[in-house]
Amino acid sequence: MNVVVCLRAPPPDPEVDTLARADALALGHALALGAGDHQTTALLGGTSMEAGSLRLALAAGVERAVRVAADDMAGTDFHTIGQLLAIALRRIGADLVLTGARSDDEGLGAAPAAIARHLGANYVAGVEEIAVVSAGTVDVVARGGGRKRRLRVKLPAVLTIAAGPAAPRQRPPRTGAPPAIEVIPLSDPEATVVRRRTELLGRLEPASRGVETVTSAAALVAALDRR
Amino acid sequence: MAGATVYAIVMSDREIARAVVARLGRAGADKVLLCEGAGLAAPALDATHGAALQAAVERVAPLLVLFPAGGAGMALGPSLAARIGAAFAGAADLEATDAAGPLADGVGRVVLRRWRGRRAAYRRLDPVEIERPVIAILAAGVAAQQVGSEVIDVDVIACAPPRGNTTSEISSEPDDAAAIPLARVLVAVDPALGPEAVTRIAAAAPPGVAVVDRNRSAAAIAASAPEIVIAIGDVELSAMGTPRGRLGAILFGDAALPPRAVDVLWRLPATALGDELWSEIGEALSAFASKDVS
Numbered sequence: 016m017n018v019v020v021c022l023r024a025p026p027p028d029p030e031v032d033t034l035a036r037a038d039a040l041a042l043g044h045a046l047a048l049g050a051g052d053h054q055t056t057a058l059l060g061g062t063s064m065e066a067g068s069l070r071l072a073l074a075a076g077v078e079r080a081v082r083v084a085a086d087d088m089a090g091t092d093f094h095t096i097g098q099l100l101a102i103a104l105r106r107i108g109a110d111l112v113l114t115g116a117r118s119d120d121e122g123l124g125a126a127p128a129a130i131a132r133h134l135g136a137n138y139v140a141g142v143e144e145i146a147v148v149s150a151g152t153v154d155v156v157a158r159g160g161g162r163k164r165r166l167r168v169k170l171p172a173v174l175t176i177a178a179g180p181a182a183p184r185q186r187p188p189r190t191g192a193p194p195a196i197e198v199i200p201l202s203d204p205e206a207t208v209v210r211r212r213t214e215l216l217g218r219l220e221p222a223s224r225g226v227e228t229v230t231s232a233a234a235l236v237a238a239l240d241r242r
Numbered sequence: 243m244a245g246a247t248v249y250a251i252v253m254s255d256r257e258i259a260r261a262v263v264a265r266l267g268r269a270g271a272d273k274v275l276l277c278e279g280a281g282l283a284a285p286a287l288d289a290t291h292g293a294a295l296q297a298a299v300e301r302v303a304p305l306l307v308l309f310p311a312g313g314a315g316m317a318l319g320p321s322l323a324a325r326i327g328a329a330f331a332g333a334a335d336l337e338a339t340d341a342a343g344p345l346a347d348g349v350g351r352v353v354l355r356r357w358r359g360r361r362a363a364y365r366r367l368d369p370v371e372i373e374r375p376v377i378a379i380l381a382a383g384v385a386a387q388q389v390g391s392e393v394i395d396v397d398v399i400a401c402a403p404p405r406g407n408t409t410s411e412i413s414s415e416p417d418d419a420a421a422i423p424l425a426r427v428l429v430a431v432d433p434a435l436g437p438e439a440v441t442r443i444a445a446a447a448p449p450g451v452a453v454v455d456r457n458r459s460a461a462a463i464a465a466s467a468p469e470i471v472i473a474i475g476d477v478e479l480s481a482m483g484t485p486r487g488r489l490g491a492i493l494f495g496d497a498a499l500p501p502r503a504v505d506v507l508w509r510l511p512a513t514a515l516g517d518e519l520w521s522e523i524g525e526a527l528s529a530f531a532s533k534d535v536s
Contacts, residue, residue, distance in 0.1 A: 036478050037464075040460070093320075093323075093324075093330065094324065094327065097324065116316075116464040117332060117464060121358055121359050121365070123320070123330055123331070123332045124316065124320060124332050125319075125320035125323055125324070125330040125332070127320065128288070128320035128321040128323065128324045129320075129323075129324040131288075131321065131324070132321065132324035132325060137288070137289055137408050137409055138288045138289075138292075138320075138321050139287065139288070139289075139317075139409065140288075140316045140317050140320070141316055141317070141461055141464060141465055143461050154412065157461075158417045158419065158420070158461060158462070158465070159285040159286060159287070159314065159317050159417075160284070160285025160286060160314070161285070161416065161417050161420045162285050162414040162415065162416065162417050163414065163415050163416070163417040163418075164285065164411050164413070164414040165411070165412045165413045165414070166287070166409055166410065166411055166412065167409070167410050167411075167412050168289075168408070168409050169407075169408045169409070175316075177460060177461035177464040177465070178457075178460040178461040178464075179457070179460065212327075214372045214374075215328075215329040215330075215372060215374060216329070216365060217329065217331075217354075217356070217365035217366050217367035217368075217372070218365065218366045218367075218368070218371070219358065219363050219364070219365060219366075220355075220363060220364040220365070220366050221363055221364070222357070222358075222361060222362070222363050222364050222485070222502065224361075224502065224505060226502075226504060226505065226506070226507050227505065227506045227507070228506075228507050228508075228509070229506055229507070229508050230508065231508070231522075231526075232492075232508070232519075232522045232523045232525070232526035233525075233526045233529070234508070235472070235490050235492065235506055235508045235526065236526045236527060236529045236530065237529065238488075238490070238505075238506040239470050239472065239488040239489075239490045239505070239506055240470065240488075240529065240530065
């Protein structure tokens with residue numbers, strides 16, 4: 016089974032590679048599924064300057080890291096992101112795709128549904144637990160409608176991860192150097208069908224809000240509840 | 243809003259009770275669209291409910307599709323947006339505007355406003371301007387008001403079961419965190435502060451205020467869009483709440499805070515940690531009880 020974790024590009028930091036907490040949860044689940052029968056791949060859309068999360072994923076134990084070369088994913092609508100990543104996921108041959116909940120730059124959490132739509136895959140949001148049942152099926156735990164449910168999901172599937180694995184598993188240390196990050200260029204003829212619809216993000220407006228400093232719990236509550 | 247028709251979409255496996263229809267009418271619905279089909283009374287999933295919701299939405303060609311906080315928004319909203327090519331907002335405020343636009347004179351407009359990730363800016367979504375529907379999840383804590391009539395029509399859409407059984411329920415139990423996404427006020431506590439912090443603060447919190455451990459309730463926090471958020475200790479704050487909401491933080495020592503991350507900050511020395519502080523915070527939360535909380 017090919018398990019792919021979609022990571023976001025964190026703000027570029029020349030000093031330290033960082034992984035968003037939501038992405039770390041998704042990566043934790045992927046690694047917890049165990050090696051052997053599964054190949055785990057980390058996927059990211061962005062520039063080479065934004066590949067830090069892929070390096071971290073390789074260090075954590077994924078077998079493969081792939082970057083879709085794109086200059087401005089941060090300002091791209093989720094439909095386009097979904098289409099781009101779906102092209103890469105088809106290339107990789109993904110069976111199970113994991114993403115952080117609301118981990119895109121806009122904080123929407125909509126790109127995974129767009130990926131699922133373009134892949135023709137199942138989509139389940141807010142997953143807390145994953146267990147592989149067979150090569151084509153996983154069991155997941157998700158909440159909704161006042162119930163905590165265990166669901167059997169046929170693959171391919173895209174799951175957004177809302178909580179960490181119950182038993183994080185460390186993979187054995189890699190012997191030798193980690194593999195190089197593979198690149199899928201946007202000049203790929205298959206990717207040129209992508210049509211950006213950035214207007215769907217909405218019009219940008221400045222948010223000029225200052226920070227009020229207080230010195231007691233009562234003052235904090237009063238300041239927050241002020242209308 | 244002049245000229246707007248409000249449809250309430252209900253999914254069920256049977257006819258809905260007259261009392262439910264009356265309640266939806268009182269809340270402002272002009273009409274109910276009942277998607278009736280096997281399995282639709284179960285909690286919503288894209289695999290089981292997505293096609294039915296799409297059928298209902300395409301029948302009325304809406305400008306806006308709104309999900310309540312704590313509802314099926316994250317399960318169905320993004321996939322509906324992907325299916326129909328709509329915009330999406332995971333936590334948004336609904337605003338009426340009289341600003342000039344492409345519509346005929348006298349027709350009011352509604353727009354949505356959401357945070358851009360990390361509270362860097364707002365995004366304003368006007369379905370007329372972008373010429374696509376907008377799908378959004380609203381913030382928790384809006385008090386119900388009687389604004390409409392109890393007597394409204396119900397249109398029934400017969401929904402066939404989805405082709406192929408791709409997702410099925412194996413077991414289910416009551417969700418002990420179901421109240422968290424419905425809370426008007428969410429207090430998220432860093433587990434590194436110790437279990438006593440959540441216990442003591444929660445003991446004094448009034449109804450409508452959820453006090454939760456950041457890790458243990460991560461899924462419920464991710465599904466939340468509260469009106470007011472208070473983060474205690476190291477809690478990632480991005481994508482929580484709506485622009486109309488307020489965000490506060492209680493930090494210890496010289497813990498870093500990203501720019502524009504919060505509206506109100508209380509910084510304490512690390513030596514202040516302890517039961518006395520948790521009790522003070524819990525007691526302060528009682529001020530929220532005077533508000534109309536749901």
